[in-house]
Amino acid sequence: MSQIKEQMPTLVMGGSLLMYGLIAKSGALLSMAQYLQTHKTLDLQITMTLVVGIIAIVGALFNTTRKSGTTKLDTFVLRPLGGIVLILVMAMAIRWYAEPMMKIISKNLQPALGFKIYKVLNLNYVVLGILAGVVLTNTWGIPKFAAEGVKCSRFVLKMGVIMLGARYSFAELAKLGVYSVFLVGFFVLGTVFLVLWLGNLFKQPKSMTGVLSAGMGVCGVSATVAVAPVVKAKSAEMAYTIGTILSFGIICMFVFPTIGKLAGMSPVQFGAWAGTGILNSAQVAAAALAFNAVDIETLKVAEIFNITRVLFLPVIVLVLATWFGKETGQKLSFKSVVIDKFPVFIIGFLILFFMSSMGLFSPPSHYKGKYIDVSYNDRSQVTPEEWETLNSAMTAGEFSGLTEKQLEAVTNLVEQHQIAGNFDDRADKKTFDSTGRARMTQLQGVLAAAKAKQVKLSADVKSAIKHAVKQVKKKSKTVVTLTDFMIWFFAFGLIGLGMQITKKAITQAGGWPIVMGVIAGITKATLSFFVVLWLVKDVVLN
Amino acid sequence: MSDEEKKVTIETGDAGKGSTAISEGANTEELEERALSVFSSDRNEDIVALVFCLITTFLVLVFTKWLV
Numbered sequence: 133m134s135q136i137k138e139q140m141p142t143l144v145m146g147g148s149l150l151m152y153g154l155i156a157k158s159g160a161l162l163s164m165a166q167y168l169q170t171h172k173t174l175d176l177q178i179t180m181t182l183v184v185g186i187i188a189i190v191g192a193l194f195n196t197t198r199k200s201g202t203t204k205l206d207t208f209v210l211r212p213l214g215g216i217v218l219i220l221v222m223a224m225a226i227r228w229y230a231e232p233m234m235k236i237i238s239k240n241l242q243p244a245l246g247f248k249i250y251k252v253l254n255l256n257y258v259v260l261g262i263l264a265g266v267v268l269t270n271t272w273g274i275p276k277f278a279a280e281g282v283k284c285s286r287f288v289l290k291m292g293v294i295m296l297g298a299r300y301s302f303a304e305l306a307k308l309g310v311y312s313v314f315l316v317g318f319f320v321l322g323t324v325f326l327v328l329w330l331g332n333l334f335k336q337p338k339s340m341t342g343v344l345s346a347g348m349g350v351c352g353v354s355a356t357v358a359v360a361p362v363v364k365a366k367s368a369e370m371a372y373t374i375g376t377i378l379s380f381g382i383i384c385m386f387v388f389p390t391i392g393k394l395a396g397m398s399p400v401q402f403g404a405w406a407g408t409g410i411l412n413s414a415q416v417a418a419a420a421l422a423f424n425a426v427d428i429e430t431l432k433v434a435e436i437f438n439i440t441r442v443l444f445l446p447v448i449v450l451v452l453a454t455w456f457g458k459e460t461g462q463k464l465s466f467k468s469v470v471i472d473k474f475p476v477f478i479i480g481f482l483i484l485f486f487m488s489s490m491g492l493f494s495p496p497s498h499y500k501g502k503y504i505d506v507s508y509n510d511r512s513q514v515t516p517e518e519w520e521t522l523n524s525a526m527t528a529g530e531f532s533g534l535t536e537k538q539l540e541a542v543t544n545l546v547e548q549h550q551i552a553g554n555f556d557d558r559a560d561k562k563t564f565d566s567t568g569r570a571r572m573t574q575l576q577g578v579l580a581a582a583k584a585k586q587v588k589l590s591a592d593v594k595s596a597i598k599h600a601v602k603q604v605k606k607k608s609k610t611v612v613t614l615t616d617f618m619i620w621f622f623a624f625g626l627i628g629l630g631m632q633i634t635k636k637a638i639t640q641a642g643g644w645p646i647v648m649g650v651i652a653g654i655t656k657a658t659l660s661f662f663v664v665l666w667l668v669k670d671v672v673l674n
Numbered sequence: 675m676s677d678e679e680k681k682v683t684i685e686t687g688d689a690g691k692g693s694t695a696i697s698e699g700a701n702t703e704e705l706e707e708r709a710l711s712v713f714s715s716d717r718n719e720d721i722v723a724l725v726f727c728l729i730t731t732f733l734v735l736v737f738t739k740w741l742v
Contacts, residue, residue: 480724
């Protein structure tokens with residue numbers, strides 16, 4: 133009887149998930165999903181809730197028929213089942229309801245506030261997940277049935293870091309060139325060593341300093357999780373680091389674009405500065421768009437500098453493993469640092485990065501699964517109606533305000549019905565591809581000019597050109613799916629991480645990590661500002 | 675733990691939900707860390723995470739690329 137009572141929460145959760153799945157399958161949730169903009173994930177919602185619901189019920193019933201043992205099945209599956217299901221339910225609620233609601237509230241408050249609070253405070257699944265876990269553990273407390281399951285969160289978080297490797301490829305790094313890689317490397321390592329020095333100065337625990345230095349030097353959440361095992365960081369210290377980075381990033385999102393404009397930075401210079409100085413990928417993108425919402429050059433450069441920082445992750449893990457070992461008085465050899473102490477899951481990150489660079493998931497030159505494909509393809513063409521619109525506009529002289537290159541791109545689009553290289557060059561893939569990409573850039577320039585009211589184009593013409601550009605931007609289904617898995621792993625892991633953080637642990641850390649983070653952040657932002665202005669010219673990309 | 679080993683009593687949990695006796699020389703940092711994971715060591719945790727990820731990647735490739 134007591135075993136049934138113990139398994140009751142899991143049975144209830146499993147039953148609720150099954151009911152939700154069946155209701156969703158009936159179509160009753162479609163209108164709500166459309167309001168929340170989650171209707172595209174309805175199939176996934178149905179599948180996940182039904183599968184997890186069935187596993188929860190079967191597992192709970194199995195647990196009622198036997199006493200808990202010490203077999204591997206008990207340790208890794210049966211005992212943690214309740215906690216795993218609870219965290220999954222929380223992750224589903226956050227991803228399908230809380231986060232979309234945040235976006236809607238933020239959009240509605242935008243006229244009053246002048247900005248989207250969801251973007252500014254970074255209220256995505258990362259922050260919501262940690263907050264949900266922290267709130268649960270500091271109010272109700274971790275339920276007894278969930279305690280074992282919460283212990284799976286760090287393992288799942290590591291899986292998220294491994295999957296991160298699939299989003300990047302060496303081709304993107306190669307675009308930046310050796311010169312810029314050195315620039316990024318200098319700031320990454322410089323920030324890491326600055327924080328380590330500050331930690332020594334303020335007499336902070338080595339584990340806190342180590343994880344903070346990685347977060348401030350490399351990039352937010354992933355770096356924090358990756359480095360935590362080598363510096364023996366506690367959950368509270370990881371959460372503190374993530375909180376410091378995100379808070380600092382919020383300030384940067386406002387301050388960077390303002391200073392960039394006052395200093396008269398070019399789009400490329402600002403992109404390089406934002407990509408180097410701001411710590412979180414989403415905040416880098418937001419700052420780049422705030423600086424220049426029209427020209428995507430800023431965003432492209434910022435994101436490439438950001439990727440380069442992320443790819444320094446394994447290097448920083450090695451550096452911090454060595455530092456931590458020396459600081460704790462261990463005798464270290466090359467073998468002990470590189471082989472014994474180097475976390476295996478970072479090797480997993482490198483394996484997936486290597487597979488991605490080899491073109492296993494999508495063309496090697498992809499970025500986060502997106503790539504440009506200007507080859508002749510029915511799917512890349514504009515619709516017959518759009519072609520008519522463009523042809524009529526051409527005849528009527530609507531494109532007279534464009535530059536020579538822009539006009540050439542539009543003329544060619546009308547001739548070939550899609551963005552592509554020269555027909556005569558089709559055998560020479562490289563030339564064909566580069567001509568096509570150049571035409572795509574010109575058409576993006578046309579759209580930007582129309583947005584800035586430098587050129588007058590009808591809404592239909594703009595829509596047709598936009599569609600033509602969209603059609604050559606392909607997304608790799610493989611990378612998109614791997615990214616989805618990554619997000620779920622991070623959501624699960626971060627909720628579990630939050631559940632391991634108590635008020636006492638946070639207050640014990642005191643205010644010094646924030647002070648250190650702010651000093652390091654301001655130093656990096658200031659120094660990189662001057663270095664970028666001095667060294668980064670218009671051509672930073674290969 | 676042998677009876678001859680010195681033991682100390684520590685509190686478990688912020689809510690003062692209990693206490694437990696551990697060996698005086700126990701590596702509390704390691705104990706605390708292991709208490710937060712179902713795995714007996716970091717290495718085991720990492721290897722299992724890597725294997726799961728490789729299996730996931732393989733299955734994703736099968737359904738999104740090779741069988742399509």
